[in-house]
Amino acid sequence: MLEKIPFYNLNLNELKSVLNGLGKESFRAQQLFRWIYGLGVTDFNHMSNLAKDFRAELPAKFDLSLPEIITHQKSADGTQKLLFRLFDQKSVEAVLIPSEGRLTLCLSSEVGCNMACKFCFTAKQKLQRKLEAHEIVGQYLASARLLPSGEKITNIVFMGMGEPLDNPEQVFKAIEIFNSDWGLNLSKKKITVSTSGLVPLIPLVTKSGTRLAVSLNAVDDEMRSQIMPINKKWPLQQLLDACRQHAKDSGDKVTLEYVLLEGITDSIDSARKLYQITKNVPCKINIIPFNEHPNSGFKRPSEAQIVAFHNELMRLGAHVLRRKTMGRDISAACGQLTTAAMRA
Ligand code: SF4
Numbered sequence: 291m292l293e294k295i296p297f298y299n300l301n302l303n304e305l306k307s308v309l310n311g312l313g314k315e316s317f318r319a320q321q322l323f324r325w326i327y328g329l330g331v332t333d334f335n336h337m338s339n340l341a342k343d344f345r346a347e348l349p350a351k352f353d354l355s356l357p358e359i360i361t362h363q364k365s366a367d368g369t370q371k372l373l374f375r376l377f378d379q380k381s382v383e384a385v386l387i388p389s390e391g392r393l394t395l396c397l398s399s400e401v402g403c404n405m406a407c408k409f410c411f412t413a414k415q416k417l418q419r420k421l422e423a424h425e426i427v428g429q430y431l432a433s434a435r436l437l438p439s440g441e442k443i444t445n446i447v448f449m450g451m452g453e454p455l456d457n458p459e460q461v462f463k464a465i466e467i468f469n470s471d472w473g474l475n476l477s478k479k480k481i482t483v484s485t486s487g488l489v490p491l492i493p494l495v496t497k498s499g500t501r502l503a504v505s506l507n508a509v510d511d512e513m514r515s516q517i518m519p520i521n522k523k524w525p526l527q528q529l530l531d532a533c534r535q536h537a538k539d540s541g542d543k544v545t546l547e548y549v550l551l552e553g554i555t556d557s558i559d560s561a562r563k564l565y566q567i568t569k570n571v572p573c574k575i576n577i578i579p580f581n582e583h584p585n586s587g588f589k590r591p592s593e594a595q596i597v598a599f600h601n602e603l604m605r606l607g608a609h610v611l612r613r614k615t616m617g618r619d620i621s622a623a624c625g626q627l628t629t630a631a632m633r634a
Pocket residue numbers: 403404405406407410411412413450451452453485486505
């Protein structure tokens with residue numbers, strides 16, 4: 291028996307070509323996308339503008355299954371964490387984060403991650419494989435189905451498990467499906483790709499029209515290379531130059547993420563250096579007090595130190611926000627994602 295094609299892997303041209311291969315007209319592709327992405331109808335029998343014999347052919351051709359939700363945890367603050375089982379039994383997590391008027395979905399792009407950032411829980415699980423576009427789109431569709439009617443995912447961030455630019459082909463294909471008018475029709479400006487610093491691939495983010503976030507986390511190469519090994523390959527200056535170029539070409543500010551680790555990245559001197567190295571980059575700085583996880587070897591700074599760091603950046607005139615920690619009680623906060631097996 292021929293293997294079915296994962297429907298959520300297809301862009302418009304690919305679906306047209308599959309349908310042409312079945313002897314069908316190209317415009318049928320738009321019709322199918324309209325039913326599935328526009329109207330949320332996944333039963334081919336209900337697609338009333340398609341001929342009955344055509345509808346009967348489709349189930350054998352296309353696979354519309356989504357990653358299976360194995361666990362669904364809800365935090366007291368409204369954050370929801372979903373653990374998905376993929377077709378090969380591997381698993382990934384996604385997080386739904388509500389905040390003033392928005393509902394952001396944080397997606398995974400890989401099972402595990404090879405970037406080895408020292409403060410990150412996902413890094414303890416080395417890269418097992420990269421996700422395919424349908425598994426990324428599938429996290430979105432399965433999450434959206436859980437929402438009460440009228441509620442919608444408004445923003446997408448690639449900040450879950452994995453380094454999105456380590457899997458660019460599938461990530462940008464998923465973005466094409468999220469963004470296209472034949473797909474899920476989400477604005478590019480509501481989608482953020484976050485990288486640990488794969489400098490040569492940052493222009494792909496610019497080209498895609500999505501927003502760029504960079505996990506910066508240190509103010510000099512010595513410290514950054516210690517906590518983020520990627521820095522040995524693409525040091526800070528190259529990374530900041532790439533950020534500046536992205537801002538120039540896209541007209542968007544870059545979000546610079548900065549994790550506060552007690553005694554390591556949280557000094558007032560670090561706040562001043564952070565201001566110095568970023569003042570010529572159109573950016574906003576997100577400071578993220580470290581979310582402790584087992585055996586990380588790092589600590590969250592005291593509240594007084596977090597406030598002092600934040601205040602110093604504001605005093606200097608930086609555009610700085612303190613990321614509100616969401617979902618800490620269900621280990622859904624930034625840097626805490628991994629699959630259940632790791633936590634056991
Ligand atoms: S912080 Fe991101 S890039 Fe670094 S190890 Fe964790 S998942 Fe990978």
